Amino acid sequence: MLVTLGARRASVDLVDQLLECHHRIRRFLALAGELASRPALDDTEVQVTAEQVRRYFAEALPLHVEDEDETITATLASASPVVVAALAQMTREHVEMEPAIDRLIGVCAELVREPQRRATLALGLAALSAELETRFATHLALEEGIIFPALRALPDQQREHIRVAMQRRRVG
Numbered sequence: 001m002l003v004t005l006g007a008r009r010a011s012v013d014l015v016d017q018l019l020e021c022h023h024r025i026r027r028f029l030a031l032a033g034e035l036a037s038r039p040a041l042d043d044t045e046v047q048v049t050a051e052q053v054r055r056y057f058a059e060a061l062p063l064h065v066e067d068e069d070e071t072i073t074a075t076l077a078s079a080s081p082v083v084v085a086a087l088a089q090m091t092r093e094h095v096e097m098e099p100a101i102d103r104l105i106g107v108c109a110e111l112v113r114e115p116q117r118r119a120t121l122a123l124g125l126a127a128l129s130a131e132l133e134t135r136f137a138t139h140l141a142l143e144e145g146i147i148f149p150a151l152r153a154l155p156d157q158q159r160e161h162i163r164v165a166m167q168r169r170r171v172g
């Protein structure tokens, strides 16, 4: 069940980079679902998988949310009303999803500490990952359908500005 994400390419288009983030969100949500439902996992596999899911949602996802709520929102502030409304909805959904994401992080942390509790926690984890998969399906579709095309239409210089800000966020 180990996830290998592969080496990052040296220079990737901004939107392609964001789509890679979305691919990881979907992948780790699916992994959370598997953690709840796969019948034969030993304690070490549970711990390793739970830690991967926990770390993704606790450490990597917040950076993607910051990219969107801060850098992307600021850059597209004077875009069309449709895009501006989509940005507001995006930020609202980030806030609305936080409690479920925090619960997912909490359950995964419990499984890292006590993997033998998987049977007890499985039902709650399955419900949580299903809820988040539903919420993210709408959320990612909004971004990919309205916001990302607006980013593709920006001048190169502005796209590069966003990319640099995203890079700084990850090394700083």
Ligand SMILES: [Fe+2]
Binding pocket: 065, 068, 090, 094, 139, 143
């Ligand atoms: Fe988002």
Ligand SMILES: [Fe+2]
Binding pocket: 022, 064, 068, 140, 143
């Ligand atoms: Fe996103």
